[in-house]
Amino acid sequence: MKFILMMGMKTDEExxxxxxxxxxxxxxxxxxxxxxxxxxxxxxxxxxVSAEGLxxxxxxxxxxxxxxxxxxxxxxxxxxxxFLIGYWVIDVESAERAYxxxxxxxxxxxxxxxxxxxxxxxxxxxxxxxxx
Amino acid sequence: xxxxxxxxxxxPQVLGAILRRYRDFAAAEDxxxxxxxxxxxxxxxxxxxxxxxxxxTQVASRRMSDQIRSDVARRQRExxxxxxxxxxxxxxxxxSDCGEDDTLILMYMCCHPALTTSSAIAxxxxxxxxxxxxxxxxxxxxxxxxxxxxxxRAKQTIKESDIPFRMPVRDERHGRLRAILxxxxxIFNEGYTASEGEQLxxxxxxxxxxxxxxxVYTKLPEDAExxxxxxLMLLTDARRAGRTGPQNEVIPxxxxxxxxxxxxxxxxxxxLISAALTRGAVGPYQLQAAIAAVHDEAVTASDTxxxxxxALYSVLNKMVDNPMVIxxxxxxxxxxxxxxxxxxxxxKLEATGRLRDHHRLYAVRGHLLEMAEQLTGAIENYQAAAxxxxxxxxxxxxxxxxxxxxxxxxx
Numbered sequence: 001m002k003f004i005l006m007m008g009m010k011t012d013e014e015x016x017x018x019x020x021x022x023x024x025x026x027x028x029x030x031x032x033x034x035x036x037x038x039x040x041x042x043x044x045x046x047x048x049v050s051a052e053g054l055x056x057x058x059x060x061x062x063x064x065x066x067x068x069x070x071x072x073x074x075x076x077x078x079x080x081x082x083f084l085i086g087y088w089v090i091d092v093e094s095a096e097r098a099y100x101x102x103x104x105x106x107x108x109x110x111x112x113x114x115x116x117x118x119x120x121x122x123x124x125x126x127x128x129x130x131x132x
Numbered sequence: 133x134x135x136x137x138x139x140x141x142x143x144p145q146v147l148g149a150i151l152r153r154y155r156d157f158a159a160a161e162d163x164x165x166x167x168x169x170x171x172x173x174x175x176x177x178x179x180x181x182x183x184x185x186x187x188x189t190q191v192a193s194r195r196m197s198d199q200i201r202s203d204v205a206r207r208q209r210e211x212x213x214x215x216x217x218x219x220x221x222x223x224x225x226x227x228s229d230c231g232e233d234d235t236l237i238l239m240y241m242c243c244h245p246a247l248t249t250s251s252a253i254a255x256x257x258x259x260x261x262x263x264x265x266x267x268x269x270x271x272x273x274x275x276x277x278x279x280x281x282x283x284x285r286a287k288q289t290i291k292e293s294d295i296p297f298r299m300p301v302r303d304e305r306h307g308r309l310r311a312i313l314x315x316x317x318x319i320f321n322e323g324y325t326a327s328e329g330e331q332l333x334x335x336x337x338x339x340x341x342x343x344x345x346x347x348v349y350t351k352l353p354e355d356a357e358x359x360x361x362x363x364l365m366l367l368t369d370a371r372r373a374g375r376t377g378p379q380n381e382v383i384p385x386x387x388x389x390x391x392x393x394x395x396x397x398x399x400x401x402x403x404l405i406s407a408a409l410t411r412g413a414v415g416p417y418q419l420q421a422a423i424a425a426v427h428d429e430a431v432t433a434s435d436t437x438x439x440x441x442x443a444l445y446s447v448l449n450k451m452v453d454n455p456m457v458i459x460x461x462x463x464x465x466x467x468x469x470x471x472x473x474x475x476x477x478x479x480k481l482e483a484t485g486r487l488r489d490h491h492r493l494y495a496v497r498g499h500l501l502e503m504a505e506q507l508t509g510a511i512e513n514y515q516a517a518a519x520x521x522x523x524x525x526x527x528x529x530x531x532x533x534x535x536x537x538x539x540x541x542x543x
Contacts, residue, residue, distance in 0.1 A: 021515050024542075025535035032528050036379055056527075058519040059489070 002125040003098040008082040049089040057083040143262030146188045148234020151297045158287035163195035243312045246293040251286035359408035360418030366401035367424035370394040382529040386433035419448040438467040455486045471503040491520035
């Protein structure tokens with residue numbers, strides 16, 4: 001079964017004031033190390049399909065087509081929106097296993113090495129037609 | 133693997149030979165790929181044939197004539213007028229055994245201005261570099277099907293634009309050669325600083341770019357810019373081992389362990405660029421190579437001959453109108469005349485709006501503000517750069533810079 005594990009980032013003032021931009025260097029390094037190790041473990045376990053980090057939302061644009069089909073971009077977002085900043089696609093035996101992996105990502109270390117326990121959205125990926 | 137090297141070297145020569153007979157670039161390229169695959173499976177078992185090039189040419193030719201025969205047969209089935217079948221297998225051209233020049237002609241073809249740069253890159257790697265579609269896809273972190281499509285569209289463009297398989301006419305040659313150098317340099321950069329993803333260096337692409345530049349250089353040794361480009365890549369690539377740490381983290385030039393640098397490669401690059409510079413007609417690649425050489429030859433970061441680098445950047449800045457060069461020039465100015473002078477140049481550049489919101493502008497300004505001991509401004513700029521870069525290792529590096537200064541302020 002394939003799942004996508006999505007990690008978000010809030011952009012409101014309050015969230016920013018606690019964000020990674022405010023942490024001591026040591027804690028940032030520890031967080032980065034954790035993430036690198038986490039990906040390595042998933043790969044070694046044969047469960048990682050892909051993992052991508054996204055550029056931060058500062059440059060994100062909302063795009064719609066105008067009536068001629070030309071792109072209309074909108075760069076100003078309402079405050080306190082949550083943005084996707086990274087995701088993992090995993091292939092695992094069960095939903096429970098996906099939740100376990102998500103919980104490990106959630107507990108990535110934050111300031112002072114304290115687990116962040118951030119929300120990770122887990123969604124199953126649609127599969128092909130069932131085998132006959 | 134010895135024969136793999138041989139295959140890569142022979143690939144463009146064989147393709148050139150096939151193209152001389154059949155003209156159809158797309159089909160010829162496919163036939164050569166099939167011949168390469170056949171060689172890669174047979175040669176390790178049965179040994180490399182006495183004349184490997186003739187072997188590959190023969191196998192590829194056979195594929196071509198099979199292909200043509202089946203096309204003809206299909207046509208004959210489809211149309212009653214069997215006689216109008218337009219394909220005739222031409223006799224092998226005995227006179228043209230000039231594999232050397234074929235490689236260069238192929239390069240011109242693959243880097244033709246009718247192609248987008250991403251297509252030109254993919255096509256060059258496949259047709260000239262002899263890489264498989266899977267290898268190219270892997271190097272650029274895209275699915276194989278996507279890369280296959282990119283390559284086949286590039287071939288389609290060549291077909292539609294009627295780009296002939298021959299040397300460009302004399303007047304065009306200079307501009308077309310610049311396009312080749314540009315494509316090679318882009319391949320190198322893609323390998324050296326992956327523009328996205330976790331892997332900062334994808335060594336294979338850098339090595340391939342250097343190999344391609346060597347091929348062009350041996351064909352046209354008198355062109356100083358080719359020598360300049362080759363030297364630039366050698367001198368930059370020589371620092372590879374020192375450039376990232378064990379966790380793939382970025383280590384800036386002034387913090388690198390210089391004992392890890394590849395001295396042999398530096399020596400080769402320095403020799404190349406020194407010889408090229410005496411030949412006159414100094415160009416941008418030569419100047420950048422000269423700058424890289426000054427960095428490489430400094431025993432420690434503080435030994436760096438910044439006045440020399442500044443002089444070179446000043447010449448380069450007059451020669452090309454490139455905001456990245458202006459930015460690097462500002463750093464050199466700061467190193468020689470102090471950070472305030474450099475910051476003034478950056479403010480001027482920003483006012484033109486040319487690098488608006490580009491992460492490099494913020495990163496460089498952060499660095500110069502730190503030099504000027506304006507920590508708050510430096511932190512803001514490092515953070516702004518971190519929020520804008522699309523390179524994960526670079527973002528991590530910038531975040532660490534900002535955090536380091538914040539830690540200093542807290543004390």
